[in-house]
Amino acid sequence: MFDADTSALISSAPELEGLDLPGLPEQLTDAYTSIVTARVRLRELAVGKALPADIDALATQMRRIAFTNEAFVSALPNRENRASAAFVAGAAHHVSLMAARLGRTEQPETRLTLDSIAPEVSATLLFMVAEATADSAEMAKTIVIPSGNIIEGRLLNAIVNLSKGELINVSNLDLPSVDLLRADDTGDRGVAGLLYLLLRGVRQLARELLGTPQTDDTLGSAASVFRRIKDLCVERMEIAGESTAQGDCMKQTPWSTAAFSAFPGPHHLASLLMSVADNLAPAAVVNVTPPGGVDGPRWATMMRKIAKRRPYLWRNHRTAVDSGYLETGTSSAVSFPTGAGKSTLSELKIAAMLLQGKKVIFLAPTLALVEQTASALKVTFPEATVQQERGENFDFEDFVGDLPSVSVMTTERCLALLGYESEAFSDVGLLVFDECHLLHAAAIEASHRAVDAMLCVLNFVTIVPTADLLLLSAMMKNTGEIAAWIASMTGRPCLALDLTWKPTRQVRGCVVYEADHIETLNARLGTARATAKTKGVPTAVAKTLTAQPLGLFSLRQTWLSKSRAHYRLLPLLEEKLALGTGKSPSGKIWYLTPNGNKLASALAVATASQNLKTLVFVQTIPLANAATKAVNGGAIATEITLTSAERALLTEAIEELGDVSHSYVSTNDAGRVEAAGVCHHSLLLHAERQLHESLFRRSDGVKVMVATSTLAQGMNLPSEVVIIGGDSRFDREANKVQRLEAHELLNAAGRAGRAGESSYGFVLVVPSKVVHFRDGKNEIGKHWADLQTIFAQSDQCVAIDDPMTALLDQLELSKEDQSASLRYLLSRLPVGEDGDKDSAARALLQKSFAAYRKRAANDLAWIDSRVSAALAARKVEGAPTNPTWVDRLAAATGVSAELISQFGQAVSDLQLPNAGSVEQWRDSFLEWLKAVPQFVPYLIRPSTLDAVLGKPYKALTTDAERGRYILDYATEPLKRWMAGSIIAEIELTLGTNAAKLCKCDLARDFVLRIVPELAFVFGLPLQVVRAIKKGTEQEKALPGLGLSTLSGCVRGGFDVAEKLALRQALNVRSSRTAVHKRYASLHAAISPATSAEDFGMAVGRLRNALSTSR
Secondary structure, three states, X not given: XXXXXXXXXXXXXXXXXXXXXXXXXXHHHHHHHHHXXXXXXXXXXXXXXXXXXXXXXXXXHHHHHHHHHHHHHHHOOOOOOHHHHHHHHHHHXXXXXXXXXXXXXXXXXXXXXXXXXXXXXHHHHHHHHOOOHHHXXXXXXOOOOOOOOHHHHHHHHHHHHHHHOOHHHHHOOOOOOHHHHOOXXXXXXXXXXXXXXXHHHHHHHHHHHHOOOOOOOOOOOHHHHXXXXXXXXXXXXXXXXXXXXXXXXXXXXXXXXXXXXXXXXXXXXXXXXXXXXXXXXXXXXXXXXXXXXXXXXXXXXXXXXXXXXXXXXXXXXXXXXXXXXXXXXXXXXXXXXXXXXXXXXXXXXXXXXXXXXXXXXXXXXXXXXXXXXXXXHHHHOOOOOEEEOOOOOOOOOOOOOOXXXXXXXXXXXXXXXXXXXXXXXXXXEXXXXXXXXXXXXXXXXXXXXXXXXXXXXHHHHHHOOOOEEEEEXXXXXXXXXXXXXXXXXXXXXXXXXXXXXXXXXXXXXXXXXXXXHHHHHHHHHHHHHHHOOOOOXXXXXXXXXXXXXXXXXXXXXXOOOOOHHHEEEEXXXXXXXXXXXXXXXXXXXXXXXXXXXXXXXXXXXXXXXXXXXXXXXXXXXXXXXXXXXHHHHHOOOEEEOOOHHHHHXXXXXXXXXXXXXXXXXXXXXXXXXXXXXXXXXXXXXXXHHHHHHHHHHOOOOOOEXXXXXXXXXXXXXXXXEEEEEOOXXXXXXXXXXXXXXXXXXXXXXXXXXXXXXXXXXXXXXXXXXXXXXXXXXXEEOHHHHHHHHHHOOOOOOEOOOOHHHHHHHXXXXXXXXXXXXXHHHHHHOOOOOOOOOOHHHHHHHHOOHHHHHHHHOOOHHHHHHHHHHHHHHOOOOOOOOOOHHHHHHHHHHOOOHHHHHHHHHXXXXXXXXXXXXXXXXXXXXXXXXXXXXXXXXXXXXXXXHHHHHHHHHHOOOOHHHHHHXXXXXXXXXXXXXXXXXXXXXXXXXXXXXXXXXXXXXXXXXXXHHHHHHHXXXXXHHHHHHHHHHOXXXXXXXXXXXXXXXXXXXXXXXXXXXXXXXXXXXXXXXXXXXHHHHHHHHHHHHOOOOOOOOOHHHHHHHHHHHXXXXX
């Protein structure tokens, strides 16, 4: 489970007789795995009952390793391999303490005595000596503060906070009264005094790491304080006397010897703390030197602010900084493993840019990640303006034209802004692209995301050539190649940072079954098939098809080895579980299936009973809901008192849905959530998703979250165990089951263990087929070999390929054989000036990653032919020559130039009774779309339409038929959504029987998947009007409140512009339905709008109304 760097660190520990140093990483993994599986399997272990013999032997061995290496660190602080010894000692302590806690309901208090210090304190400090601050923070959680001794308790609290990086708590610590040092016993007084001095030293260390100026000149540095305490702990005494020799004459012989009076416990603690002080100083954020061009004092101030949250740099951070990462003019491609601190690294680069007055664009692939990132950046940079995209799809709002200090958005939104508001990017100095493997050419015929992402990067470099780029991904394999491409585009250095070290570690295993038993079950199933008169397996037979699940765990980080010695086979549960059955298409053959969802649920119940935070990944929403139900039915529910923020989220969800029965989480009569697990998938409302995540994040919250794979992409949720329920999914397009991609499985596995939360992770894959294992003969089912090819890789498993390569190659085909994705790419190519409309597209294609690779391969002919063919193909033969604004808006939006041109003519002739009416603009645009339905399917992503509308829609053969189907489906629900109807009412509109509303999944689909797409569609009128007016005398004229807010009202669910303004004016989070109700009660107090009003002025009117109505 240890990465190569950490394995090398372990193997460099001091040599001990009988200890296999090269094999020690595997030995530690074996011990950890054995204890975790025993903890799950023996969840009913009685309090006080002796540990199983094998676990007891493991614990004894680990303690021996721990104490020996700890002695090396304490006694020989300057030893070259001190960090190695410290890490080994800490890791061995961790494992032995896990074993000691098996079966205990309460943990003993942590003590610091005259003779010794508790092993959990040693381990916490040893990990800090080894620069393993994430491990240290986890070990600190095992420290139980004693209640009887104030000085001892304060010191332990300070050590806990030091390890967790919560240095403000230590720095602001009030020292106990010196009166507490008075004790009857001299030894007790001495220990109390030494602990008091140690507390002062820890507080001083925290202040140094925060960059706080020294106020007490007599104290000195923290390291000098600990050194003085070590000296105080040992006193040399000379003892003299006389001895009498026996013999013929008595003779007195004087003698003298040295003796030592010592406080070994405080002395050892001071030794460890002195090593901690020496090692943390180089890793302190406040000690990072300012990059060139950044004012030193302002940088120091910024670093002190960051240190309050993240005071320590990890070793990979320091390597990056030492490489010149922070320097302006230096871009970077960063491929650190999952959980290796890419966020910290990006914040340092962002800080350097903000201090130079530059703005930052931060790209994230999903709205959930946009929200998570923006929230984190607002905390880190409270004085900067951080804004985030709020729509799932890009919707055209009344853009002000000036970007904030930091803009967090999806690649789709950024691409559109680059297309029609390029001047807003003039002050941008940095583009951060998180999860940049989104650039990879995956499923390009089903989704435009990779094309949009690549076009976004290329357009950004064209528009802001002086800006730095920071590309981040745990999955990126060809980091060096990507860095070289970026350098070729910018003409400046680009670092390739692809370090494999990570602060967390995982043991990964696969569920297998004993081969002889599986053969017996197969024989029984075959006999039943031969005699059966039913199509399916008889119930009586199915009940006998049970087996005990076993775990085959790799003792190494990856499953590269095929040696049995590198794997450990352990039982996962004591009981046997039912396997499932399947049959061949002809029905002639019956076979066993793993019953994966039920097995994953049963394993989650077992881990939850041991208080282990568990993420279960499944492939579909129905499976997620079923597994959540099984977990809640099998595990002991946690009764959770909601925080005020959580109550507000639940209230918001219920207000939107109409009743708590339609929510995915409910409360008991006392208003508390009573559950063991929650679900997480794409049908959760925004408030529900936030509530579920909050309930799972809490230490006293639910223990299990069952999620679909979307959660695996970048979301940071604390989990100790990850169970992957199946390695395949049903592909509807191919009409068959297909194995998940390597990056999907590895990304899911990477959610186990998070620095500062749970540095050790436990991953268990439930294969989609029954895998047998015959231990004596080392035989294993062939499906395991498929999994091995995936888990033999590191996190960095995606060699990014340019999606344009395959699409541009289609230009060699006939037009009939060219895909819609190629047409989409051509439509998004930028448009140059009137004199040469092709210049911008030509330049963009020539600097693409595809062109870079061909140039590196000296295939210049490919570049010339593909660029020429692309420019020729986007010119529609026989089409009228469009005004430049049409072509530019088409390139910015991806919408056909023909639609834009036709609507441009229609909107010029449009006369509305009330141009400020959202409803009139909506209805007029709907009527226009009904007249040209053939355009409608191209305004919404095909993948969304196929997923929501299903087989009836896909069976249609013409674009016009599809367009009419979409409009018939969406028109009435959209009007109800904007009118403030609850989701249950929208569900009825979609045809669901009132007795079968359940969770209102059809309405959820509409609201969560279709409405964001419609927000994009209804943003087009505003952009067409603005594009027509651009460059004319009317360019700065206000478009009218109805038109400027149409997209936002569609997205937010409002039929009046003032309702959208009211939501913002309220300054508190409110549900859509609550805003509608508040507007109704406030309506009489709202002053009428002026004829020329923008959205900001409308918000001001609503704030005035709110103030007068109080």
